[in-house]
Amino acid sequence: xxxxxxxxxxxxxxxxxxxxxxxxxxxxxxxxxxxxxxxxxxxxxxxxxxxxxxxxxxxxxxxxxxxxxxxxxxxxxxxxxxxxxxxxxxxxxxxxxxxxxxxxxxxxxxxxxxxxxxxxxxxxxxxxxxxxxxxxxxxxxxxxxxxxxxxxxxxxxxxxxxxxxxxxxxxxxxxxxxxxxxxxxxxxxxxxxxxxxxxxxxxxxxxxxxxxxxxxxxxxxxxxxxxxxxxxxxxxxxxxxxxxxxxxxxxxxxxxxxxxxxxxxx
Numbered sequence: 145x146x147x148x149x150x151x152x153x154x155x156x157x158x159x160x161x162x163x164x165x166x167x168x169x170x171x172x173x174x175x176x177x178x179x180x181x182x183x184x185x186x187x188x189x190x191x192x193x194x195x196x197x198x199x200x201x202x203x204x205x206x207x208x209x210x211x212x213x214x215x216x217x218x219x220x221x222x223x224x225x226x227x228x229x230x231x232x233x234x235x236x237x238x239x240x241x242x243x244x245x246x247x248x249x250x251x252x253x254x255x256x257x258x259x260x261x262x263x264x265x266x267x268x269x270x271x272x273x274x275x276x277x278x279x280x281x282x283x284x285x286x287x288x289x290x291x292x293x294x295x296x297x298x299x300x301x302x303x304x305x306x307x308x309x310x311x312x313x314x315x316x317x318x319x320x321x322x323x324x325x326x327x328x329x330x331x332x333x334x335x336x337x338x339x340x341x342x343x344x345x346x347x348x349x350x351x352x353x354x355x356x357x358x359x360x361x362x363x364x365x366x367x368x369x370x371x372x373x374x375x376x377x378x379x380x381x382x383x384x385x386x387x388x389x390x391x392x393x394x395x396x397x398x399x400x401x402x403x404x405x406x407x408x409x410x
Contacts, residue, residue, distance in 0.1 A: 183262040186278045193282035197357040198289060201327040205294070206308065210301045213331070222333050226354050227301060227325035240323065247291045247322050254284045270383055272368065273376045279365030286358030290326040295319025328354045 208225035215222050229243055261277045300318035301307040310317040319325070331354045336345040369376070376383065 183265045186261050186265050186274050186281075189275060189278035190282040190285070193279060193357070193361050194286050194289075197282070197286035197361070200329065200357055201286075201290065204329045205298055205301065205306070205327050207306055208301075208329075209306050210303050215333075220332070220334050222331040223329050224331040224354055225301070226328050228328060229323075229325050243291075243323050247288065250284055250288045250291065254281065254288060257281050257284065268383065270376045272372060273383075276365040276368040276372075279361040279368070283358040283360070283362035283365065286356070286361070287326050291324050292322055293324060294327070295324030296321055298324075326356070328356045328359075330355050330357070330360070 204223070204225050208223075211224065211226060213222050213224040257277070258281060261274070261281060264277070265274055296317040296319070297310050298307045298317065299310055299313035299315065307318075332349070332351045334350045336342075336348055336350060338346055340346050
């Protein structure tokens with residue numbers, strides 16, 4: 145006999161607080177499991193990568209003269225400061241109009257990607273997929289900051305002299321808003337060996353372009369998605385087969401056993 149005349153959520157007699165406590169616990173557990181599915185999780189990853197990218201760029205811009213080089217791993221890796229007014233790995237569109245077009249394209253791409261990332265995060269996309277999108281988003285945003293701001297906040301870098309903050313220089317910034325140069329500094333110096341079958345490659349650098357952390361983030365994010373696209377996005381993936389658990393639809397009748405009694409949860 146129930147002590148207070150209450151019934152549980154499935155229609156069976158129960159002691160008052162028990163049913164509500166069970167379902168409250170289930171709700172809390174579900175919230176804990178889905179904590180990293182929120183857009184803020186992706187935003188936090190992107191923010192960390194973006195801050196690292198900008199910190200390194202500012203350090204290089206203020207501490208290195210143009211083309212200055214420091215060898216970290218002889219024959220393998222150098223830090224060498226260059227600037228480019230184009231895309232990843234030094235590729236560029238010619239002229240001022242090309243610069244404005246490229247910056248506008250980057251901004252539109254970042255806005256659309258941000259919307260997509262927020263949407264797939266709410267849908268419960270695989271964690272790795274969300275992390276890969278965060279890397280791409282951070283890399284694109286990092287190079288946008290250079291293009292938009294660096295021409296106004298830094299003086300011009302030159303051979304033999306590092307740049308300074310624009311408000312401390314005699315002539316101010318070196319370019320208008322949206323026409324700043326992207327700072328690159330990572331240089332892989334590994335060369336093709338003498339036994340390589342292509343003679344014209346022997347002694348040449350395996351990967352000549354100088355790049356930055358934003359470029360690395362974009363490349364890693366894209367490569368990660370390409371390598372895992374079948375398990376993340378394919379027709380057989382768990383994400384594509386599952387839908388968010390919305391619970392029973394309004395108006396549905398609880399399941400019953402053969403005797404007609406409602407089935408209660410244990």
